[in-house]
Amino acid sequence: MARKKIDPAEEEKKAAEEHSETAAGAAAESSGEKPEGRSRKRRSKTRELEEKVAALEREKGELMEKYLRLAAEFENFKKLMAKEIENRIRSANEELIVDLLPVLDNLERTLASVPDSEEVRPFAQGVELIYREMKKVLGKYGLEEIESVGKEFDVDLHEALTLVEDKNYPSNVVVQEHQKGYKLNGRVIRHAKVAVNK
Numbered sequence: 001m002a003r004k005k006i007d008p009a010e011e012e013k014k015a016a017e018e019h020s021e022t023a024a025g026a027a028a029e030s031s032g033e034k035p036e037g038r039s040r041k042r043r044s045k046t047r048e049l050e051e052k053v054a055a056l057e058r059e060k061g062e063l064m065e066k067y068l069r070l071a072a073e074f075e076n077f078k079k080l081m082a083k084e085i086e087n088r089i090r091s092a093n094e095e096l097i098v099d100l101l102p103v104l105d106n107l108e109r110t111l112a113s114v115p116d117s118e119e120v121r122p123f124a125q126g127v128e129l130i131y132r133e134m135k136k137v138l139g140k141y142g143l144e145e146i147e148s149v150g151k152e153f154d155v156d157l158h159e160a161l162t163l164v165e166d167k168n169y170p171s172n173v174v175v176q177e178h179q180k181g182y183k184l185n186g187r188v189i190r191h192a193k194v195a196v197n198k
Helices: 008-030 035-113 121-140
Strands: 143-146 158-164 174-179 181-184 187-190 192-197
Touching (some): 035 181, 158 174
Parallel strands (some): 158 192
Antiparallel strands (some): 143 181
């Protein structure tokens, strides 16, 4: 039978382990501590560590909940601020456009009152060009005319100035427009002033 070769490093490691076990046992005996006491201490230490881990887990959960709540609140705040800025811009645009409506009315009146003659035709064409350009620019910002004549009277769109009798129109229909009405981005900013058939 071949003899097993013994590795000196393994032998040294084994000896060290035996020595440490013997030393631990001797220390326990010298301190008068019994093996049961040691295991009770270990269990107590383990329980203590488990409680600390549980407390840390609870704290982590609470902090995560706070973080998620703050993140959601911040997201809501950002949306609210974006909406507020949009509303302010729209409000500023609305004020400006409402102030420009009388200018638009005056251009329309000018075009309606210009006589059809060769001498004033270039002037009328210039005014009409300005009028169209202004309507185009204001339309880009959401301004649109309210159609009135021939439409049924609607209190949300029209303001009745007079009642008339006209056999060419059915009852409760707008027969004449005294002043144009306008919507801005779908919302009425000026009601059309109209005459309504009885």
